[in-house]
Amino acid sequence: MQQRRSSDAMEFERALDGLVRHAHLDREGLAERIREAFADAYWQPTGAAAGHTDLDYFRHGPRGMDAILAALAGRVKRERIEAGRNQSVPMTSCVHGAMEVTQATRIWEIAHLIGGGKLPLLLATPTRHTGGIDPLDLVRRLKEYADAGLEPAPVDLGHALLRVRRQDASAGQAAEEAEALGSEAGKRLAAWLRSGSPLVAIVRFHPRTEKGSGRWWLVDRILVEMAKSPEFRKEFPKTLHWLGGGLLPNARRCYHWEQVPERWATLLPADRELLAACLLSSMASGVEGDAARDVTGPLTLLAEGEGQVGRAVALVLAFGLGCRDADDRLRAVDALLVLAARGDLDARQVGRDLAWLLAERSMKPNRLADAARTAAATGAYETVWTILSEALPKLLEAEQPVRGLGELLAVAADCVERCGATGQLAGLERHASARGTSQLVTQSRRLRNALRQGTDRDATETS
Numbered sequence: 001m002q003q004r005r006s007s008d009a010m011e012f013e014r015a016l017d018g019l020v021r022h023a024h025l026d027r028e029g030l031a032e033r034i035r036e037a038f039a040d041a042y043w044q045p046t047g048a049a050a051g052h053t054d055l056d057y058f059r060h061g062p063r064g065m066d067a068i069l070a071a072l073a074g075r076v077k078r079e080r081i082e083a084g085r086n087q088s089v090p091m092t093s094c095v096h097g098a099m100e101v102t103q104a105t106r107i108w109e110i111a112h113l114i115g116g117g118k119l120p121l122l123l124a125t126p127t128r129h130t131g132g133i134d135p136l137d138l139v140r141r142l143k144e145y146a147d148a149g150l151e152p153a154p155v156d157l158g159h160a161l162l163r164v165r166r167q168d169a170s171a172g173q174a175a176e177e178a179e180a181l182g183s184e185a186g187k188r189l190a191a192w193l194r195s196g197s198p199l200v201a202i203v204r205f206h207p208r209t210e211k212g213s214g215r216w217w218l219v220d221r222i223l224v225e226m227a228k229s230p231e232f233r234k235e236f237p238k239t240l241h242w243l244g245g246g247l248l249p250n251a252r253r254c255y256h257w258e259q260v261p262e263r264w265a266t267l268l269p270a271d272r273e274l275l276a277a278c279l280l281s282s283m284a285s286g287v288e289g290d291a292a293r294d295v296t297g298p299l300t301l302l303a304e305g306e307g308q309v310g311r312a313v314a315l316v317l318a319f320g321l322g323c324r325d326a327d328d329r330l331r332a333v334d335a336l337l338v339l340a341a342r343g344d345l346d347a348r349q350v351g352r353d354l355a356w357l358l359a360e361r362s363m364k365p366n367r368l369a370d371a372a373r374t375a376a377a378t379g380a381y382e383t384v385w386t387i388l389s390e391a392l393p394k395l396l397e398a399e400q401p402v403r404g405l406g407e408l409l410a411v412a413a414d415c416v417e418r419c420g421a422t423g424q425l426a427g428l429e430r431h432a433s434a435r436g437t438s439q440l441v442t443q444s445r446r447l448r449n450a451l452r453q454g455t456d457r458d459a460t461e462t463s
């Protein structure tokens with residue numbers, strides 16, 4: 001796999017840090033240049049806002065860089081900045097809302113501090129395309145603050161700690177150097193680097209039932225619970241408290257039908273399992289929903305990130321492979337191959353999760369077949385077979401086989417023929433021995449024969 005180019009999220013982060021550094025050196029000069037360069041901006045009195053000097057153009061959020069530029073130009077109400085930087089995630093929020101509030105709060109904090117002499121640089125600017133920060137780089141940034149006698153901005157520091165690469169080879173050295181700084185921020189970084197996995201997500205599902213007169217959708221049955229971490233909630237600003245305990249924001253209240261932006265992955269690049277848990281509800285809507293598209297945007301960066309890989313990662317991959325949109329499935333395949341190449345893929349768990357999704361008809365076999373065929377075409381025949389060998393038995397043993405099972409068996413047979421896998425598959429013989437020439441029967445026979453040939457070949461080599 002080729003390394004990804006820097007994404008728009010990284011370009012945004014670098015531009016943000018550049019503004020902060022320039023404003024620290026010459027706030028008035030920068031503000032004047034912004035007023036000239038953005039004279040026709042909607043937030044300027046000479047632009048769309050002409051004649052409406054009391055309008056609040058940022059009441060629904062910071063709109064990315066615009067809030068910083070407008071703040072430097074003196075075009076944002078002070079009460080808007082104060083409200084924005086002190087907000088927390090409402091208990092009734094969905095994950096989309098939580099992510100947006102978490103990232104918006106940092107923007108408002110910068111708008112509050114930029115050019116005031118207290119923000120020489122941003123601590124949370126990534127050094128990796130995934131959003132991760134190399135530990136020694138973060139130590140150097142904290143040293144600049146300590147040498148200047150400045151305290152880091154709370155939300156910026158919180159984001160930096162979430163992004164720092166705790167599993168990096170230099171983490172131990174960085175912890176020692178951070179502690180030696182003698183600052184509170186240095187001590188926090190040292191403790192964080194030594195903390196292992198401070199944030200843990202537990203994923204559960206309600207079984208499929210009929211709810212009232214309608215269907216209980218997959219997205220309604222996901223329950224994601226964070227292990228309670230009082231220390232995290234004590235040390236981190238309130239906009240991040242939702243990560244430190246209790247249920248994740250409720251997917252059932254979600255009204256977002258928009259794409260999941262890649263920048264979500266840059267919030268938690270060192271905690272893949274936690275990030276995956278945050279993506280589950282959106283991914284589920286991509287499997288069963290008609291309107292959801294572009295929900296797998298963060299998956300490749302998730303795969304290239306760090307931290308443990310568990311049930312949540314397996315589930316987002318399973319959901320991604322069965323998404324309605326072909327581009328979403330392609331991104332899920334890319335993520336799966338990245339994880340496999342890094343030795344981080346639990347292929348059997350992905351297969352087990354696909355098994356129940358297919359068996360309960362939440363996912364269509366032909367979509368999985370398309371994704372599996374694409375993955376296999378890269379040469380990952382053994383990986384794909386491992387997944388399918390776990391996913392197929394429930395379908396083969398079902399009283400009424402699901403439509404499209406034959407297509408899935410064709411991909412499995414191709415993988416076995418190419419990788420020389422052996423063994424038996426529960427339920428396969430029943431279909432392979434049946435009469436007829438349907439795709440289900442034909443491909444069942446083909447798969448059975450391929451598995452037998454592998455077994456015979458192993459026996460010959462052993463003798």
